[in-house]
Amino acid sequence: MRASASLRRNSYRGSALPVTQQPSVASLRSLPSEKPEGSSLKNLETLVTENGVLEFPETDMEDDALQAAVQTMKRHKTITFEDIALSEGVKQSVYLDYLKWEIDTESAFLELPLTIVVLISFAMLAMNILHQEQLYTMETAIERDIIENANFAWSGHFGHKGILQVHSIADFWSWMRLGFLGLVVKPGWLYSEPAPDILGGPDMTSRPDMPTAWLFNGYERPAPVANEYLHYAKVISGIRMRQSVSGAGDFCVLPSLLDPALLSQWLAKPCFPSDLGLLSPEVHEAENFLGLQREEFLFPDLFTIQELTQQVLDMEDGCAYSNATGNACRCEWCSAGAQSLRPWIDEETSRVEISMVVYNAQYGSYTYVSVNFMFNRGGHIHSFIHCLSAFVNPFLRPGPELALTLVAATLWIGALLYALAAELTEIRGAIRNSNAGLRKALWEDYVGFYNMVDWSSIIVGSLAIGYYFQSRIAASAVNELLPSMIDASLKPDANYQSTVKEFFRAAEDMSKAKKDTELQLMFYPLIIMMRLFRSFEAQPRLALVSATLKTAAPDLGHFFMIFLCVYLCFVVSSLLFFGQDLESFSTMDRALHTSFLAMFGDWDWNAMTDVGMLRAAVWFWVFMVMMVLFMLNMLLAIIMDAYQMEKYKTSDATTLWQQILDMIERRRQYIRGERVRLTDVWKTFRRQYAGKEKAMLSSDQLLSVEYLVNTVTRMPEQQALRTMVHSLKRDDILTHGFMTEEQVNKHVEKTLGSMELKIKAHGTRGERQIQAILEDVEFINDKLDFFDRLLAPGDAEYDFYFGADGQSHDQASRLWIYNSITAISEELQQNFVRGIQRIGTWQDEFECEQTELADGLREFEQLLAQSLEALQELSNVVEGMDKEI
Template sequence: MAGIPHSMQSHAAHHGHTAAHPSELFGAEHERDEEPEAGQTGLLALGTTVLASGELEFDEDLTAVKHDEALYSAVNTMKRHKTITYDDIVMSQGVRQSVYLEYIKWEIDTENTFLELPLTIVVLVSFTILALYILHQEQLYAIEEAFERDIIENANFAWSGYFGHKGIDQVMSVADFWSWMRLGFLSLLGRSQWLYSEVAPEILGGPVTAGTSYNRATLPQSWLFAGYEKPAPVANDHLQYSKLVSGVRMRQTVSAAASEHCIFPSLLDGQKQRGWLQKPCFPSELGLLSPELQEAENFQGLERQEFLFPDLSSMSEMTRKLLDMEDGCHSASLSNSLESCLCEWCKAQTPSQPWIDERTARIEISMLLFNAQYGAYTYLSVNFMMNRGGHIHAFTHCLSAFVSPFLRPFSELVLTIIAGILWIAALLYAAVAEIWEIISTVRQSSKRFYKSLWQEYLGFWNFVDWMSVLVGTLTISFWIQGRLAVSAVNELMPAMIQASLAPDAGYEEIARNVFASAEVMSKAKKDMELTMMIYPLIIMLRIFRSFEAQPRLAIVAATLKTAAPDLAHFFMIFWCVYFCFVVSSLLFFGQDLESFSTLDRALHTSFLAMFGDWDWIGMRDVGMMRSAAWFWLFMIVMVLFLLNMLLAIIMDAYQVEKFKASDTTTLWQQVLDMIQRRRQYQRGERVRLADIFEVFRKQYKGKEKEMMSSDRMISVEYLVTHVTRMPYKQAYKTLVNALKRDEELSNGFMSEEQVNKQVESTLDAFAAKIQAVKDDVEFVSDQLDFWDRLQAPGDSEYDFYFGAEGHTPDEASKLWIHNSISSISVELQHLFARGLQRIGAWQDEFECEQSELNENLLEVHQVLAQLQDAVQNLQAIVDSMDGNKEENPNPG
């Protein structure tokens, strides 16, 4: 009786069939629920009820069930093992409104986020096209690289015949600077004659022109080509294709001069210190290490301004001005003609002094060039940084901007305009969507607006959306600012060109204005490029947000989330160890290698070393064995250990997320599902989830928080009744899916380690149960063996153990046997109840599998029947065709 299988009831209820009454299973009448009389034999019927959910409910009022311990235990065990499915819960109880609406909102948000992916890709593509066609970096690179290479390779000094063997990198002193300016740089500006190839020296066997009429002295100095207004080379041409706009400007940064800035040992007397040094100190942080390009973009604090104007001065006059700047008008003062000195700053000093002195920290030589081939301005600056160690760092830097972004081929211009419209429209859409979300949040919340925004609106993805809008807006504003700055230069160009064609007294003032506008134009261009560089990174975050709506695409982001706790602890160790190595490298190599001389440089250089980029030759010069010891230790700890541990952490998390997503929907399947749902909505076979959500919003008058926290039970009938045109099938499916998602969220995902532990725990429990059964069997075996060896009454041992005072031996023997058998019967009842319980569970699984097999067989029979009908129809068609042939034979 204790082993009644409940699978019959649950399985029948699950498939919609009427369950057999338990009395039929026991072979007795249902009405016999009273306690059997003494000596009564046969099986006892149990009272049961099949609930609407398919559960088998036992009548606990049965006296026999209460008094029979084994039977009562079996009934309770069966009740604990009832099979309840999601379908049963939905049909019998329904789903809590909070659970259901959380599912609906999650589905809506997921679909909306997924639909943002094409829009985000359109934004990225349109921005890319817009940036490429507006910036045209390849054209600016061609211009700037030509200018910089010309300065480096062709501005040579220390001439020997036709060759100059020193360039800008060999400017090591102030004297070298003036040599480079007069002999190298100035020659680039003053090419007033056509250049010809060089003549081979006689040491090579005589000039190749021997015996010919070729003579450099008789060759023309200029050529008037077809279409030219003037013979080439044209005045102020630079590298044939560019034009010098407003001359050359020379400025410098000077340091303060004071004896208080000098640093001496504290034991020396201050007066003696100054008397021994005999000059003040000039502190400066410029040029400590190799300068970076952005240092040339600082236009503040530059003074001692002088100009070289090829339009106003000849080559000899410009050379003379450089000489006056070098000697501080000393030559002019010796000839008693100081007013003839061309260095305005030098002769304004009392006494006059050279333009460069020990206070000089930076020299900037700048000029504005215009390239009509691409329609671009280029602000070219040659910078000399003089550090207080005595070394001079020299480098060139170019900042370019196009005259107009609309002077392009028609096809390119149309594509640029379309891309710009799409990108600006996407920015406006994102801004309007976020503003509308803010308004909705404030309206739906009962709190003050700032609390509702802080608690209910602000989030990481909202921050990303606003950052994309903000950076995009800044990009547009900087682009407009840059265009306005270029327009200012364009407006000055007519006056500058007129002054260049007909130089007058106002030339220098116009040139100063042009240089000032060019500075503003250059800074605006760099600001725009900076914001444009940041914007794709913001778009990358938005793409990751859209990827989260697709499980297969979200693996990367999910991997980082899963590994985040481990990564946080790992990086605490990693950065501590890495920083120790960085400080060690700073102290060890910093004095000898520039790449390790500062903390930021050491951080970067050590980071590159972890990935295989290091300067071993420079490190070796510090000391072979000492450098090798540091390098080996760094590679073993940072690369072999820590980096591989980092990779292991990420790969472990990736395996977990990949296992989660192994059974999820693919991207293409998700797209097809969305298309199918759209078609079903158009055919009236389903309603939109947003419509379902809106029905509940109207019921709660827009109070979404109250609506989402309600525990009201929602049934299929409720949804069909209250949601207009909602099919029964969709209502039922959404409720079941809501239950499934709620259970998944509550249970979470078990990792492989947790699964292994659970399996191990289950096996241990199963082994304990097997051991208990084994002990019971051994006990029964011992009891049976004992009874097999039981002796007859009158035996001394029997009398000792089984004798009873006041009873005859027969009565005592019968009494003992009766008690022992009763005790064994109770134990066997418990034992068989547990066994039958396991058999019942096995039978449940077997019946489920048999049911699925029956359904598959039924489908196969249906398919065979359809095939048979099709064959019969084909046979009938063939027969009719044969009959037609016999009635109408073809004579041919």
């Protein structure tokens, strides 16, 4: 209802009740009112002040009842913040707290462009240095080539299986010897596969004397060049193979009731426990370079493809064939000591890593290629390819791009230094303004959420810079080793193998440093997001999101307690229900993630039916109904309810563009000398208190307009009054907050209930007082409801009370008087509500002030009676005027 909304809006101190319709000021200077017959009222003059307040001059006011009513209305006249500022003044603590809030808000708002510049400059710097699109191109090409083209199980010139079909040790060696080795170490120029007979005829491979290499224009050597890979890159230092081993031991899980000796005789071998490869490999497993052994190198610079193939065969059979035929064993580990007749891969093997370093001169980058095979103890082999790339020098770029990168780096580093200087300045100010120790001063006067956000941005940004320099140092180490590696490749000597090992170690360090840098850079934009929210809070409409979350926080806290409990129940049930058949539900962390994806529409129904369609359907239906239809929609309802409340609060708030224009206008006024800066006012008080802000903000000294004008240099009186009024408004908002209509109703109901208990202590007299108050409230409510149900212009009843268009001056004046009476009624209602609130605050002192409370209630009763008499008299005046018309 509009009346209820009006009651809520006018329940705050200092709100002015609007006049429904006002004629011009000239026509309201004197509004004669002829008294009706039989009345002692001679003349009633009214006027409207500049603020739109109805005034009743006391001249020629002979009617005692009317004079009493006017005096009563004057006593209950709405007091505005301006009246308080002019008559009483403003506490210094309230005024300075408002100034500090205004200065901090404007400072935070002005940081918004800077924060956006920081974000944009960081994004440009990261993109121009990392060039992720180029790294994606190279790494994807390598991964796809190994997956699709490293084939075995050949039929003619076509391999039927690839790395994804490696399920046994024999499959691994077939893939290594027939697929991967020939893919990386190309024996010659490759031609298309043979055509079947049904397609007719000769093909390229059936022609005699086909060249195995081509010397193209500009080439120094025929293609394919030695160690060339994917036409545009080269393999540096050959191929390295190594593995992690789980040693044999008495770790077999055996039934305790059986004879261990018998079981041992039956198993006939030890167990080799390992946790690797239980599920599909993840990135962190491929990036673990610790504990790898049985290192073997395949050197294309030293050996032909046939010799490398023989080395792989020796690794597979542990040099058994070579020893039998009297040939030299090419597997170093196999031929070492007691390992002469042991294959390179055995049942102890838990992980095999095949790595190589690829250099792409087109983009100037190194790529550490790691092909991993995880041997789990269920007998399955998981394959996983992982590439880690880094640029030789990210600043070897075209001139315009390099200039843009340097500008972005300058802006970003400058912003970090600016934020650091600002925080250190604030810390110094907090220490200076506090009389306590260093720790207490920082905790009480400095530590805050957004200060921690600022420090997080500084720390994370500094760590990102540090990690980047670390990655560049690691890349420089590889660059320094590259010339010696090239010399060793062109002219192999006795130091070739040691050079290769040193180069691989440097490439590992470079890859890990580059990965750590990317991980550190990933966190920085999230910190910048929090700084953006800090700037958004300085603008009411931009702060709508954060304000919504703050308002909804209590309800969200209770909701998520229920949500997490219900969700955890479904996760555990999915783990028990699907875990044995689906990898995505096999562990707690995977079940948490998979169930979360299912809530947002990402699920694999065909895989879920492995446990049975009916069983999967029951679980899926219950999960969707509970988590999606109920829980997620309840979450949205909570957020939308808080959003509607915050949207209502900011319905009249200043827009972003208007706030910018206001700041520009204030700047112009300052230049013209029409106002002073709030920072200058703040500095004036700081000088008075010798920089002790804490003492300055705690003072309750009353400030007046004259004091501010005389104390602050060049401060106009209008600005002094305006800032004092704004400080009172802000203090009122902080004190009372925002009350919804439901909260107002509950407050009134609670106050009336407590007052009823107190008054009942007076017996019959108290009950009569309660009944009188209830009747007055019901009367006022009926009036509000009556006017609230008036329709719109064009309705007869609405036009009778509010329509003034086309009416004469006398008619409009009489109509305005009636509307003024309505406004006075609303004001009386407001005064009544405030009286009840005051009574509520006096409850604790009621026992010692019973007599004063009884006198106050009698006075309140008299005021209501006098007000009703005044209203009756004024109504008689209006009726007399209507009769005369």
